[in-house]
Amino acid sequence: MRAEAWEPYPDAHGPDGFVQAYVLSYEQAVQKPESRIFRIACATLGVEPEEVLMVGDGHRADGGAAAVGCACHPVDHLPVEQRPHGPRPLLDLLGPA
Incomplete structure (x- = not known):
């Protein structure tokens, strides 16, 4: 997804109830x-970092999370349709919140 397309995504797809903050690569000039x-x-x-669970679908792209702990x-x-739950x-x- 292109960065400029991200802004409307949270509101349109509803994850805001689970997300406390967004860090967008195009705003930080790092990806x-x-x-x-x-x-x-x-x-x-x-x-x-030790308190964080990084969920991702790209081992190479998400390796930086593991590198910081x-x-x-x-x-x-x-x-x-292949993710019924x-x-x-x-x-x-x-676990419980």
Whole structure:
């Protein structure tokens, strides 16, 4: 997805209830897999990398998260009809809020 296309995405697709902050590469002038973008994201949230679970579908692109100490969980990039439970399995990994 192109960066300028991202802005309307959260409102249109509803993840805002689960998202506390957005760190957009085009605003930070750094992109994955550079570890700096993950450090920026952690600082924006006010958390240490060890407190973060990075969910991604690109091992190479998401490797910067692991490099700074984030736990990483890979997901398959599948069409919606092949993900009948949506994000539930991932949320179950996190336990109660």
